């Protein structure tokens with residue numbers, strides 16, 4: 035009975051995070067450094083990962099000297115990400131809803147969500163990002179928006195010229 039209860043709780047948490055943003059599917063490891071190269075992430079940049087999963091990208095961004103902030107709603111994944119980033123300076127792993135993250139100070143924002151959330155991500159970026167900031171959407175494009183540059187991999191890079 036206890037095991038069934040635990041199983042149902044875990045299933046519920048994964049279901050809620052899947053509905054709220056995306057299910058957990060990790061970005062390909064070999065893409066991580068390439069993606070950070072592509073957006074020219076540099077020391078002192080403020081990097082956000084919306085739905086940071088197991089925290090690999092947050093840690094990799096901080097290792098380049100960025101101030102790296104990850105948001106993760108799934109408490110199990112949050113623990114994994116938090117443990118991964120333990121001891122890595124300039125990392126913050128927030129247990130919270132990515133839709134509530136304040137992106138106004140971000141230089142680079144990365145999100146790996148699903149197509150149905152792209153319009154909401156687009157609106158959030160348009161409202162909150164400063165003109166010099168970049169939004170990176172892994173795998174899924176924002177179909178209504180032109181990319182800032184052609185990326186060399188499975189991600190799409192956007193810039194929001196002015197706040198709306």
Ligand SMILES: C[S@@+](CC[C@H](N)C(=O)[O-])C[C@H]1O[C@@H](n2cnc3c(N)ncnc32)[C@H](O)[C@@H]1O
Nearest residue numbers: 051054055056059060061085087106107131132
């Ligand atoms: C497709 S996975 C990507 C994981 C990670 N970014 C990577 O590339 O390896 C999407 C992640 O977003 C998380 N997520 C979904 N909805 C969320 C929400 N509302 N707030 C924060 N995280 C959320 C999921 O738990 C999952 O870890």
